[in-house]
Amino acid sequence: MEREHDTRPVRSPIWSSNIALLGVALGGLVAGLLLYLVGGRGSAEFVWGFATLPVLLSLLVQIVTSLRRGDAGLDIIAALSMSAALAFGESLAGNVVALMYAGGQYLENYAEGRARREMTALLGRVARTVMRHGSGGLEEVPIETVVQGDTLLIRQGEVLPVDGTIASDSAMIDTSALTGEALPVTLARHDEALSGTTAIGASFDLVALRPAADSAYAAIVRLVEAAQNSKAPAVRLADRYALWFLALTLLLSGGAWIWTGDPIRALAVLVVATPCPLILAVPVAIIAGISRAAKLGVLIKGGGALEALGRARIAVLDKTGTLTHGHAELSQIWAAPGFQADEILRLAASLDQASTHVMADALIQAAQARSLRLSTPTDINETAGAGLVGTVDGHVVAVGGSAFARGQLKPGARIWKPGFPGSAATIDIVIDGVLAGVVAMSDPLRADATTVIQRLRSAGISRIVLATGDRAAVAQPVVRLLAIDELRADLTPQDKVDVVIAARSAGPVMMVGDGVNDAPALAAADVGVAMGARGAAASSETADVVLLVDRIDRLADAIGIAHRSAKIALQSVVVGLGLSILAMIAAALGYLPPLQGALLQEAIDVAVILNALRALRA
Missing domain, CATH: 3.40.1110.10 (Calcium-transporting ATPase, cytoplasmic domain N)
Structure with a gap:
C-alpha cells in the first residue's frame, strides 16, 4: 500500500526563524569574543550589538502582535533588557540576553516537537490503496472506494486502512500505535480490528465494517490535528502573571536606579528578570503530558482539558459501553x-x-x-x-x-x-x-471495571455517579458490584445533562460516555471523556478527552498524568521565578552585574525547561 505523504519531519517557518535567530546571536557572541581577545574591543562591542538587533526586532514584532490581541506578554521584559543594554553600552550583556531568549524559543520548539512525536506519527500512517477481493480476483483500489462488506487482503507489515472483522482463522496485530501495548494481540475469526494497527503475522482477509473516512483511525487523525492546534489555558494564565511580574521588575529596577543613581543597576535587574520559566515551563510541561497520554492511547484535546482532568473530583459514568462492553x-x-x-x-x-x-x-x-x-x-x-x-x-x-x-x-x-x-x-x-x-x-462488565473504580478514587475522585438510560433493575447489580455512590437510571439525554449540572455543586465534574445520547452531558461537564475506540463519533467530537483504545483503565492513567504534569509545571514556575526574584534583588543591591546576571538567568531557564520535560517520562 502506498503512503499518503512522506513521514519525515518538515521544518516550519517558525522553527527555521528560531534557528536563524539563535545562529545570529551565538555567532555574534563568538565573533565578538574572538575580536575582543585580539584587542579589537570596539569592533567586539559593535558585533555584539549588531547580533542583538535581529532578536530584538523579532521580539518587538511579537510584542506588537500580542498587544493587538489584548495580551500583555512577559516578552516585554526581555525587550526592555536588550534595549537598555544597547542604550547603556552593555552590548555583551545584550547579546547574552538575546542568545538566552533565542535559545529559549529554540528549546521550546524542540520540546514541543519531541512531545508531539507520538501524536504526529499517526499522520504519516494513512494508506492510499488496498488490495480488495473482486469477481476477477485481487485488485489494488484506492481506499476511498472501499465500502462496508468489502473483503480486503491485509499483508504482513501493512497498516489496516479501515475498521473490519477478521475473515481468516486468525490474525496477529501490533496495536502499539494506538494503544501503547508492546505485545502483539492475536485475533480470531469475527473479531474486530481497528484501522491504524499493523499486521505482523501472516496475511489475512478483513471484511470492512465502514468506509475509511468513517474508520476509527481516520477519526483519530482528525482529533490529533485538532489537539495540536489548541492552546492551553495554563499558557494564558501565565500571560496574566505578566502584569504583576512586570510591575515588580519595573519597581525593583526603577528603585535601584533612583536609589543609587546608577542605570547599570536597573539594567542588571532587567537582565535577570527575563521570565523564561513562566513563558516556557508551563506549555512545555502541558504538551509533554499530552504526549505521554497519547502514547498510552488517550487523546487529550489541549492543555485546558489536561488541567480540567487533573482537577476533576466527581465522576459521572455511563453504563453501556463504558463500564460494560456495550453489546449483548x-x-x-x-x-x-x-x-x-x-x-x-x-x-x-x-x-x-x-x-x-x-x-x-x-x-x-x-x-x-x-x-x-x-x-x-x-x-x-x-x-x-x-x-x-x-x-x-x-x-x-x-x-x-x-x-x-x-x-x-x-x-x-x-x-x-x-x-x-x-x-x-x-x-x-x-x-x-x-x-x-x-x-x-x-451486557457483561468490562474485566477492568472494578479496578478502574478503585483507581479513580485513588486519583482523587471523591464521588462516582452511574447515569444510565437503562432501567434501575438492570443497573443495580453494577452499582452493588462496583460500590458506586449513586445510581440515576431511566435517563434521557437531557436528564444526564441535569445530573452533571447538579453534581457540579460538589466539585469539578468528569463525564464518561460513549453514545450519541451522552454527547450533551459530555459537553456540559467540566471535562468530558469519550470511549472513542467503539463509541459514537458525536461523543468523540464533543468530548475533551478521547480513549483511543477500548480500555477504561487508561482513564485512571490519564488522570495521573494530568496531576503529574500540573505538579511539574507549578514546580518549574515556582522554583524558576523564585530564583529569578532572588537574582533581581541581588542585582538591585549591586552584587550581580548585567553580564553575570544574564548568564545566571540562562542557567535558570535551561534548568526549568529540562525539569518540565520530565512530564514526558512515566
Whole structure:
C-alpha cells in the first residue's frame, strides 16, 4: 500500500526563524569574543550589538502582535533588557540576553516537537490503496472506494486502512500505535480490528465494517490535528502573571536606579528578570503530558482539558459501553421439556441470520462459539423491533419478545418464563407453535471495571455517579458490584445533562460516555471523556478527552498524568521565578552585574525547561 505523504519531519517557518535567530546571536557572541581577545574591543562591542538587533526586532514584532490581541506578554521584559543594554553600552550583556531568549524559543520548539512525536506519527500512517477481493480476483483500489462488506487482503507489515472483522482463522496485530501495548494481540475469526494497527503475522482477509473516512483511525487523525492546534489555558494564565511580574521588575529596577543613581543597576535587574520559566515551563510541561497520554492511547484535546482532568473530583459514568462492553451476550438458555438447548439455539441463530437486530448478532455469535451448524432460513417475515418468523430445516421458527411470541403460538399453548432475574433481557423462541425455549441476554462488565473504580478514587475522585438510560433493575447489580455512590437510571439525554449540572455543586465534574445520547452531558461537564475506540463519533467530537483504545483503565492513567504534569509545571514556575526574584534583588543591591546576571538567568531557564520535560517520562 502506498503512503499518503512522506513521514519525515518538515521544518516550519517558525522553527527555521528560531534557528536563524539563535545562529545570529551565538555567532555574534563568538565573533565578538574572538575580536575582543585580539584587542579589537570596539569592533567586539559593535558585533555584539549588531547580533542583538535581529532578536530584538523579532521580539518587538511579537510584542506588537500580542498587544493587538489584548495580551500583555512577559516578552516585554526581555525587550526592555536588550534595549537598555544597547542604550547603556552593555552590548555583551545584550547579546547574552538575546542568545538566552533565542535559545529559549529554540528549546521550546524542540520540546514541543519531541512531545508531539507520538501524536504526529499517526499522520504519516494513512494508506492510499488496498488490495480488495473482486469477481476477477485481487485488485489494488484506492481506499476511498472501499465500502462496508468489502473483503480486503491485509499483508504482513501493512497498516489496516479501515475498521473490519477478521475473515481468516486468525490474525496477529501490533496495536502499539494506538494503544501503547508492546505485545502483539492475536485475533480470531469475527473479531474486530481497528484501522491504524499493523499486521505482523501472516496475511489475512478483513471484511470492512465502514468506509475509511468513517474508520476509527481516520477519526483519530482528525482529533490529533485538532489537539495540536489548541492552546492551553495554563499558557494564558501565565500571560496574566505578566502584569504583576512586570510591575515588580519595573519597581525593583526603577528603585535601584533612583536609589543609587546608577542605570547599570536597573539594567542588571532587567537582565535577570527575563521570565523564561513562566513563558516556557508551563506549555512545555502541558504538551509533554499530552504526549505521554497519547502514547498510552488517550487523546487529550489541549492543555485546558489536561488541567480540567487533573482537577476533576466527581465522576459521572455511563453504563453501556463504558463500564460494560456495550453489546449483548448470551448468558443463559432455558429449554422446555422435549427440546435440547443447543438445537433451540441453532434454529434461532439460523433464522436470525436474516435479521440486523443487535440481539440477532449475539445469538449467531453464541451458536458459532458452540460450533453449531447454521442452516439457511426461508419464508422470512420480520416485524421491526419485535421479532421475525421463518422456516428453518422444515420447522416454523419465531424469535422475539414475549408479545411477539404470543402471536406465534398454537391455540391453547402455554407461554411462561423461567426464573431469570428481573434485570435480564430475554428472547422467546417458538418452534412449530410451541414455546421451545427462552434465552437470557446480558451486557457483561468490562474485566477492568472494578479496578478502574478503585483507581479513580485513588486519583482523587471523591464521588462516582452511574447515569444510565437503562432501567434501575438492570443497573443495580453494577452499582452493588462496583460500590458506586449513586445510581440515576431511566435517563434521557437531557436528564444526564441535569445530573452533571447538579453534581457540579460538589466539585469539578468528569463525564464518561460513549453514545450519541451522552454527547450533551459530555459537553456540559467540566471535562468530558469519550470511549472513542467503539463509541459514537458525536461523543468523540464533543468530548475533551478521547480513549483511543477500548480500555477504561487508561482513564485512571490519564488522570495521573494530568496531576503529574500540573505538579511539574507549578514546580518549574515556582522554583524558576523564585530564583529569578532572588537574582533581581541581588542585582538591585549591586552584587550581580548585567553580564553575570544574564548568564545566571540562562542557567535558570535551561534548568526549568529540562525539569518540565520530565512530564514526558512515566
